[in-house]
Amino acid sequence: xxxxVMERDQGEIIAAxxxxxxAVAPATVAMTLKRMERDNWIIGTGRKAxxxxxxxxxxxxxxxxxxxxxxxxxxxxxxxPLPMVHDEAHGIEHAISxxxxxxxxxxxxxxxxCPHGNPFPGFExxxxxxxxxxxxxxxxxxxxxxxxxxxxxxxxxxxxxINNKILPGSHAxxxxxxxxxxxxxxxxGGAIITLGFATARYIFAERSERDDLISADQGxxxxxxxx
Ligand SMILES: [Zn+2]
Ligand SMILES: [Zn+2]
Numbered sequence: 001x002x003x004x005v006m007e008r009d010q011g012e013i014i015a016a017x018x019x020x021x022x023a024v025a026p027a028t029v030a031m032t033l034k035r036m037e038r039d040n041w042i043i044g045t046g047r048k049a050x051x052x053x054x055x056x057x058x059x060x061x062x063x064x065x066x067x068x069x070x071x072x073x074x075x076x077x078x079x080x081p082l083p084m085v086h087d088e089a090h091g092i093e094h095a096i097s098x099x100x101x102x103x104x105x106x107x108x109x110x111x112x113x114c115p116h117g118n119p120f121p122g123f124e125x126x127x128x129x130x131x132x133x134x135x136x137x138x139x140x141x142x143x144x145x146x147x148x149x150x151x152x153x154x155x156x157x158x159x160x161x162i163n164n165k166i167l168p169g170s171h172a173x174x175x176x177x178x179x180x181x182x183x184x185x186x187x188x189g190g191a192i193i194t195l196g197f198a199t200a201r202y203i204f205a206e207r208s209e210r211d212d213l214i215s216a217d218q219g220x221x222x223x224x225x226x227x
Contacts, residue, residue, distance in 0.1 A: 002018060002021055002022065002149070002150075002153070003018065003042070003050075003052065003056075003060065004052065004057070004060040004061070004064060004121070005149045005150065006018070007051065007052055008124070012049040012050065012051060013042070013049070013050040013051065013052070014048070014049070014050070015029050015030060015033060015045075015050065021150070021153070030045070033045045033050065036056065040053055040055050040056070041053060041055060041056030041059060042056050060121075061121035061122070063093060063094070064120070064121050065101065065120055065121060066093040066094075066096045066101055067089050067090070067093040067114075068089075068111070068113075068114035068118070068120055069096075069101060069104040069105060069108060069111070070085075070088075070089040070092050070093050070096065070104075071085045071086065071089045071114050071115050071116075072104075072108045072111055072114070072115060073104055073107075073108065074088055074089060075115050076108065077107075082115060082162055082167070083155075083158060083159055083162050085115060086116070086152050086153070086158070087155070112126045113126060113127065113146070113168075115168070116146065116147040116149075116152045116168065117130075117144075117145050117146030117147060117168040117204065118146060118147075118148065118149050118152065127145070127146055127204065129206065130145045130146050130204035130205060130206055131204060131205060131206075131207075132200065132201050132202070132203065132204055133174065133184060133186065133195065133200040133201075133203045133204070133205055134177075134184065134197050134200040134201045136174050136205065136207075137174065137177070138174050138175060138176055138177050139173075139174065140173070140174050140207060141171070141172070141173050141207070141208045141209065142171075142172050142173070142174065142205035142206060142207055142208055143169065143170070143171055143172070143205060143206050143208045144166055144167060144168055144169065144170045144171075144172055144188070144203060144204075144205050145168055145169075145204050145205055145206050146168060146203070146204035146205075147161060147166075147167070147168070147202065147203060148201075148202035148203070148204065150202055151199070151202040151203070157199060161203070164188065164189070164191065164193050165188050165189035165191075166186075166188055166193065166195075166203060170188055170189065171188070171208060172186050172187060172188040172205065173186060173187045173188075174186055175187055175192065182196055182197045182198075183195065183196055183197070184197070184200050
């Protein structure tokens with residue numbers, strides 16, 4: 001899944017970056033990549049840029065869809081709290097048959113993004129108007145829409161965002177941007193939160209005219225994004 005996201009966002013898969021993201025030794029990644037190339041999921045190992053083959057891409061699409069549907073199932077039906085659903089879904093997604101996947105899609109109203117706001121494969125255009133917080137000018141009012149897959153994969157960061165109500169559906173205002181400090185300050189849920197550029201790059205929002213909701217208690221609105 002990280003490979004799919006990396007190829008989607010950066011145009012190629014870089015082994016060194018993969019090792020860093022997954023916090024495993026480069027040799028372990030190299031071995032996994034060799035095996036994936038043998039199974040015809042990827043091409044280009046041993047060179048700098050690695051790409052998914054059509055077979056690999058379809059397999060990655062399929063597991064990503066099951067992961068995202070499982071996240072919704074956990075939240076909506078089993079009422080599992082948001083901080084837990086990404087990791088729990090990893091344990092379940094491999095056991096879901098195509099028939100079950102179809103049934104989940106129907107019951108869950110055919111979602112186009114996961115509970116963190118990341119697009120289902122093939123629905124990337126749903127998120128294309130959402131802008132990284134780091135690129136929004138000070139003074140703008142926004143609705144948070146998406147916590148990028150790379151942030152979703154970082155439990156400490158995800159917990160920080162959730163504790164501070166930086167979640168899909170939350171209304172926020174960009175207060176200050178300090179390039180020399182590499183930070184932005186935003187107001188959300190009545191509090192002022194400082195984020196580093198490195199984090200703000202992975203939080204996407206949509207511009208909004210409403211400011212009456214920025215300091216309000218926003219309850220659970222984030223679990224039913226109006227999409
Ligand atoms: Zn996830
Ligand atoms: Zn998700």
